[in-house]
Amino acid sequence: MVASVKKESVVTVPGHLAVIMDGNGRWARRKALPRQAGHRAGIKPVRAMVEHCAKLGVKHLTLFTFSSENWKRPGEEIRLLMALFVEALNSEVDELDQNGIKLTFMGEIDRLHPTLQETIRVAEARTRNNGGMELTLAVAYGGRGDLVSAARRLAREVAAGMIDPEEIDEARYAEALQMAKLPDVDLLIRTGGERRI
Ligand code: IPE
Numbered sequence: 001m002v003a004s005v006k007k008e009s010v011v012t013v014p015g016h017l018a019v020i021m022d023g024n025g026r027w028a029r030r031k032a033l034p035r036q037a038g039h040r041a042g043i044k045p046v047r048a049m050v051e052h053c054a055k056l057g058v059k060h061l062t063l064f065t066f067s068s069e070n071w072k073r074p075g076e077e078i079r080l081l082m083a084l085f086v087e088a089l090n091s092e093v094d095e096l097d098q099n100g101i102k103l104t105f106m107g108e109i110d111r112l113h114p115t116l117q118e119t120i121r122v123a124e125a126r127t128r129n130n131g132g133m134e135l136t137l138a139v140a141y142g143g144r145g146d147l148v149s150a151a152r153r154l155a156r157e158v159a160a161g162m163i164d165p166e167e168i169d170e171a172r173y174a175e176a177l178q179m180a181k182l183p184d185v186d187l188l189i190r191t192g193g194e195r196r197i
Pocket residue numbers: 021022023024025026027065066067070081192
């Protein structure tokens with residue numbers, strides 16, 4: 001149980017912890033509640049996790065929330081999820097800021113509802129200079145999509161004569177990836193019980 005974690009009993013703390021947030025719908029179904037109730041109930045454990053990670057000295061916490069695959073969900077569920085994001089961000093940003101947490105986002109942010117985009121901009125700007133844990137929310141993010149965008153960007157640079165194909169190495173490719181702006185992940189957790197990334 002999270003509440004029983006004692007700082008002195010922890011030997012190694014991951015520098016970068018990433019969590020794929022999954023299982024909201026199944027949680028709700030078990031309780032005979034609508035999926036949306038599961039999404040809403042997910043906010044509380046996320047809050048607790050952020051608090052504990054910051055206390056334990058985790059440097060980077062990345063939460064994979066709405067993935068690019070989730071665009072296939074019914075429009076109504078997407079709308080509710082986006083509204084929940086706006087609501088949660090607005091209500092948490094003060095406390096996150098007071099605790100020195102720096103909020104960053106990755107994913108296809110420009111595909112999100114304008115209100116959410118604005119909330120994201122405000123949250124990032126507010127916490128930009130904070131020196132505590134960096135909390136990255138992946139929204140409308142997909143690892144494969146990130147690889148494709150990076151390849152396109154490098155291809156455009158080659159086509160424009162800005163770089164030579166031979167100059168593309170691991171470091172150069174990493175620069176073009178959103179995920180590589182963060183240090184490598186030390187521990188990846190997927191909630192909900194499925195074993196896949
Ligand atoms: C994760 O829970 C929340 C988001 C993807 C936003 P799911 O909605 O995927 O819940 P399950 O997997 O159907 O239980």
